Amino acid sequence: MANPKPKFRVVIVGGSIAGLTLAHCLLRNNIDFVVLEAHSEIAPQVGASIGIIPNGARILDQLGLFDDILATTEPLRESIYWTGEGNLIVRNDTPQLIQKRHGYPIAFIDRQVVLKVLYDHLAEHQDRVLTGKKVVKVEDLHGKVKVHCEDHSVFDGDFVVGADGVRSIVRQQMWDYMDSKGLEREALRERNAMTSEYNCVFGISTAVPGLDPGSGHRTFGEGFSFLTLIGKEGRVYWFFFTKMDRVYSASEIPRFNQSLIDEHVAPYLQKPISDTVPFAALYERAITRTFLSLEEAEYKHWAIDRWVCIGDSAHKMTPNLGQGGNSAIESAASLANTLASIIEASREPRVSVKDLNDYLQPWQKKRQDRVKDVFKSAHGLTRLEALATRKDKCIALYLFPYISSYLADAASKSIVGATKLDCVPLPPRSLQCTMPFTNFHPPRDEAIWRRALWTLPLIGIYAMLSFMTDLGSIYGIWLLESYRNAHSWTNALL
Numbered sequence: 446m447a448n449p450k451p452k453f454r455v456v457i458v459g460g461s462i463a464g465l466t467l468a469h470c471l472l473r474n475n476i477d478f479v480v481l482e483a484h485s486e487i488a489p490q491v492g493a494s495i496g497i498i499p500n501g502a503r504i505l506d507q508l509g510l511f512d513d514i515l516a517t518t519e520p521l522r523e524s525i526y527w528t529g530e531g532n533l534i535v536r537n538d539t540p541q542l543i544q545k546r547h548g549y550p551i552a553f554i555d556r557q558v559v560l561k562v563l564y565d566h567l568a569e570h571q572d573r574v575l576t577g578k579k580v581v582k583v584e585d586l587h588g589k590v591k592v593h594c595e596d597h598s599v600f601d602g603d604f605v606v607g608a609d610g611v612r613s614i615v616r617q618q619m620w621d622y623m624d625s626k627g628l629e630r631e632a633l634r635e636r637n638a639m640t641s642e643y644n645c646v647f648g649i650s651t652a653v654p655g656l657d658p659g660s661g662h663r664t665f666g667e668g669f670s671f672l673t674l675i676g677k678e679g680r681v682y683w684f685f686f687t688k689m690d691r692v693y694s695a696s697e698i699p700r701f702n703q704s705l706i707d708e709h710v711a712p713y714l715q716k717p718i719s720d721t722v723p724f725a726a727l728y729e730r731a732i733t734r735t736f737l738s739l740e741e742a743e744y745k746h747w748a749i750d751r752w753v754c755i756g757d758s759a760h761k762m763t764p765n766l767g768q769g770g771n772s773a774i775e776s777a778a779s780l781a782n783t784l785a786s787i788i789e790a791s792r793e794p795r796v797s798v799k800d801l802n803d804y805l806q807p808w809q810k811k812r813q814d815r816v817k818d819v820f821k822s823a824h825g826l827t828r829l830e831a832l833a834t835r836k837d838k839c840i841a842l843y844l845f846p847y848i849s850s851y852l853a854d855a856a857s858k859s860i861v862g863a864t865k866l867d868c869v870p871l872p873p874r875s876l877q878c879t880m881p882f883t884n885f886h887p888p889r890d891e892a893i894w895r896r897a898l899w900t901l902p903l904i905g906i907y908a909m910l911s912f913m914t915d916l917g918s919i920y921g922i923w924l925l926e927s928y929r930n931a932h933s934w935t936n937a938l939l
Contacts, residue, residue: 451791453477455784456592456602458580459609460487462495462556463756463773465563465574467608469508470781472570474868476788479600481578481592483609488560492648492733494682495556496674496767500863501774502549503882506872507865511549513562519677520550522659526845529666529832531717535846539853540661546857548878553674553682553767555649580609583618583752588795590751603796606753606780608773611639611740613758622752631746639742641698643763643827645686646706648727648734652679655722662718663830665841670830672765673718673727683718683727684764685710686739688831693738701736709736739763739827743820747812748805750798755780760816765830766823772816775864782867783808815862822859 455471457464460482471478497505497514505511521540528534544550564574582593583605592600607615623632656662656675664671672684687709693699701709714725728734742761747754756773787796787804832838861883865871875882 464608501771518552546880
């Protein structure tokens with residue numbers, strides 16, 4: 446007679462994209478859970494948007510959520526790049542190519558809408574999602590965790606997951622737990638790991654004449670950039686990035702008074718979103734707008750004993766790439782896969798810490814290997830678009846028109862290695878495409894110099910730049926390939 450499966454309950458802190466996706470994935474694996482959300486409602490309108498890209502879309506499709514999300518969006522069809530003076534750099538149909546290859550479109554949508562779909566589809570299990578539960582303390586006690594809320598309620602579980610964002614209380618409590626385990630030095634290093642060099646005003650606006658639904662615009666300026674996506678019925682999702690005066694670390698990172706937004710954007714209102722539309726046209730139609738620093742952090746410890754962090758609490762990246770939310774969706778699915786394997790393999794009434802670590806440390810390593818490339822891509826793209834260095838300026842303004850096919854290939858190489866939910870069949874649309882998913886993260890291609898030879902005809906571009914006249918073809922090859930090898934910008938899908 447087979448041993449009964451051990452009882453196992455997951456306490457998810459944060460009703461975020463990551464938290465609610467994990468709830469769905471656990472539900473499909475018959476794993477008990479409760480979600481604790483600090484706010485009074487699950488899907489408030491805070492002016493944030495999210496890009497749904499094929500690697501995240503496939504998991505949402507497995508969960509039966511994607512069609513409801515797709516119905517509210519206008520898939521992107523073209524990408525248009527502009528200089529800070531409003532001159533066209535290049536226009537391409539890469540978003541359509543990505544959809545043809547992988548079965549899913551690239552689309553931007555209100556974060557509120559995605560949260561609502563996630564919550565609504567929990568149906569009779571919505572009572573497991575509790576609002577107004579601000580977590581203030583987490584304890585690891587003799588084979589279980591106790592999660593304490595500000596209202597004095599307490600929730601027991603076998604495992605706690607921090608899906609509570611960039612200022613995660615679970616991560617802070619996990620660092621305290623690491624201190625108690627003799628890992629003070631590593632905990633201190635992680636407490637100081639977060640930095641911020643750029644800030645962002647992001648918002649949502651009503652339709653703007655001259656900006657067509659299904660188009661995406663990027664403007665590359667000296668020390669600033671714009672990312673503008675036009676969704677269904679002309680709804681505009683926009684981001685205005687500027688470089689700050691220095692790199693801020695951890696507790697130094699500024700928090701901006703929202704009353705300063707008008708003053709901050711004023712010098713840029715006539716900067717171009719396109720050749721005919723200035724930023725002012727978006728800004729005056731804004732429904733919501735928010736001003737914040739862009740934190741960046743790539744933590745070493747995602748999992749230890751009965752603690753795990755996913756999403757922004759594990760890997761906070763800049764939004765230029767549009768992969769933060771999709772990476773969180775992947776982490777949620779892969780964590781559910783791993784927990785299901787732990788429970789299936791356990792021969793004891795309760796899952797031990799040893800079993801958890803035996804499975805979760807390899808899970809952590811595998812996820813970190815994949816997210817590391819995405820993190821570097823977002824980091825590099827933020828700086829490329831703001832023309833941070835001469836190298837960035839040369840790539841963005843002069844080489845971009847000639848490498849669209851390589852951009853698409855690099856994006857596809859990243860997408861095909863995405864995680865899936867193991868307990869649910871693959872959706873038909875993910876199988877009826879020209880470049881199917883492989884479900885494993887591909888190794889880096891070391892044969893970069895052979896591909897680099899194809900860039901030689903482009904090196905002549907450098908001769909037209911007065912500040913590059915002393916650079917030869919070897920530097921030119923290194924210049925382009927140093928970006929390729931790290932994927933620091935080539936995964937840009939828009």
